[in-house]
Amino acid sequence: MDGRRLTRRGAYMMFVSRGSAAEEIKPETLPALVSQALEGIAGAGRVVAVPPDITRFHSRAGAITDLVYTALGPKLAAVLPALGTHASMTASEIATMYPGTPAALFRVHNWRRDPVELDRIPASFVREVGEGVVDYDYPVQANGSLVRGGPYDAIISIGQVVPHEVVGMANHAKNIFVGTGGKEAIDRSHFLGAAYGMEKMMGRADTPVRRVFNRAFELARGKLAPILWILTVMGRNEAGALVMRGFFAGDDVECFERAAALSRLVNIDQLDENVDKAIVWLDPSEFRSTWLGNKAVYRTRMAMADGGELIIMAPGLAHFGEDAGID
Template sequence: MRNTLSAAGEVGSGATLIGGSQGVLTPQRIRDFVAESLAAQDLDGRSVCVIVPDGTRSCPLPLLLSALHGALSGRAVQVTVLIALGTHAAMDEAQLARHLGYAEGALAATYPGMTIRNHEWWNPDTFVSLGSISAERVGELSGGRLHRSVEVVLNRAVVDHDVAIVVGPVFPHEVVGFSGGNKYFFPGVAGPEVIDFSHWLGALISSVEIIGTRGITPVRALIDEAASLIPSRRLALCLVAESGTDALHAASFGTPEAAWAACADISALTHVRYLDAPVARVLSIIPTRYQDMWTGAKGFYKVEPVVADGGQVILYAPHINELSAMHPAITEIGYHCRDYFLGQWDRFKDHHWGDLAHSTHLRGAGTWDPVDGERGRVTVTLATGIPEAVVRAANLDYLDPACVDRAALEADPDTLVLPQAGEVLFRLRGEQ
């Protein structure tokens, strides 16, 4: 297919854009766009930190990193690639090689002069404080939902370089509305304070309300405010990927705010599907890029809006064997709706708010009161390699994955079957 734009077009004062919601960009057009975009920037003699996603996002990183390396060679005095893990598991050498496009153990041969680091979110020595956002300002940004200050802590690799370039896709997101842009700083390479704080703010709004919301949501406003404290010059190469592939619909380069906004508008057209009526059941088949339920839960977030009251979401992932190795507390907390925690806040306020947020996101909408207890709007069923006792103790329903009859479910008019769940959002027609 032809690109919707044959040349880079201006999208406001802060970014240029190629592509659109129809068709895909050729690899050469992407390379040319990266080269043209970086050629226009003052990068000679500068140190550059490139922040990229981990393996949980669809993105042609080998192509993009090769183009970036070519555009920076002979100009930047130092190039560091920082993997934006958030609080995901670190990537080992074999995973990094596949992800970034070099032979295992041969980084220097493919990308001479480039250094690659995982974001070590578990290591306090890797962080630096940029200051704080006051309680009063948090109240303004959060729409009055939270009133306490938050320290802005970031991986020091970002501030140790003159320029920070975010490279990553934009998708509908359960915490912020649409991912990408400054989100690769916060929570991508941030300290636990901002991560927990921003995720809990999203949980207070609720995943089903914020996911796929265009424009500046309260969480996006908080993230942008934190990013404004970064002393390095910030740039972004934002992308709209064809879900589940290495193809790109569009790419935008400029400030993180402007490049993100351009791609979020396109993502809203390419990554959101609309149904005319709710469905009774969804079978979400979780891709192997998601290795635990902490990440695989995206297969629930993206479909919750179209499930009828009393319906069911089956997360089918025989390859997933644990809830979260990185967040063992989730096994103890279990999965509960937002009101379960708010109604017993003294009991839960000292837990990591990020864990509480993930819990509410996977359990979905519901109610709680001290008399009738908790009632979820839908049933969440795990058909995974996680033991039944663990699943039920975490307050979720269990189904032996061997008992999942995909053909029968595909033939059922009341069931939606998604072969590659986790990136495309489903909404009811007429909703935002």
């Protein structure tokens, strides 16, 4: 996978497509890749970056955001972490994950107050893609500052594509419509995934929830500021070190599809037999709630034998949800 300016679907573009199961994209290579990606918003005035919070620390989104700031300077007007319902980042977390980006640029998404509704996906569509497991419509929501004609001329959505329990493969449109969405959008997308069954979705790029997000992107495209997607794929090398296997950037869904295909190769372990006992360690710097810590269950459940034992070591566990009001 190596190429630039791969035209698809009329005017939509892939700006960077690099990666394979064997490739290690070195840190010194990132500036050139980010520079190529930023050609996708050439001419934009005020830009907002939408990267993940500290729970996606290993995505390398921090380094990429720092490089975006280095390249754009004052054109990078704000950084809006895609919190969803997660707790806002602390000053220490921002300094740790984004050391090269001024803390003054960071904004906090409030999922109760900040989203606006851009459109609505009819219940008939949700029911069809979900094979009848739910019967409700879906609100297309995003942070109000991201709308076309608002304070920003372009959006850079940055994050990692990795197997995910709700949508099958994380990121792309989910980063905007859940990461900067509101209660109804978050609740309905997550319940659709739960009702459909995460065992049928984990590690798959084409799922009912993904189809809803893709449809949301189609409906919202003319209502949001133009979006440049920058997506990474991370994996471990033979020495066990976490390395970047892929870097993809574009303004359409193709960059996600390519990243998801690579993630499926490097982020899923196929076992010859089920596991009778598993021990999962949750990094205390990332996992401080059962809401996030439950990933230890989601990501092992298909591998566990009937009657198997799962032991979760979570030294950073401090609360149930990511929100004091919900707790």
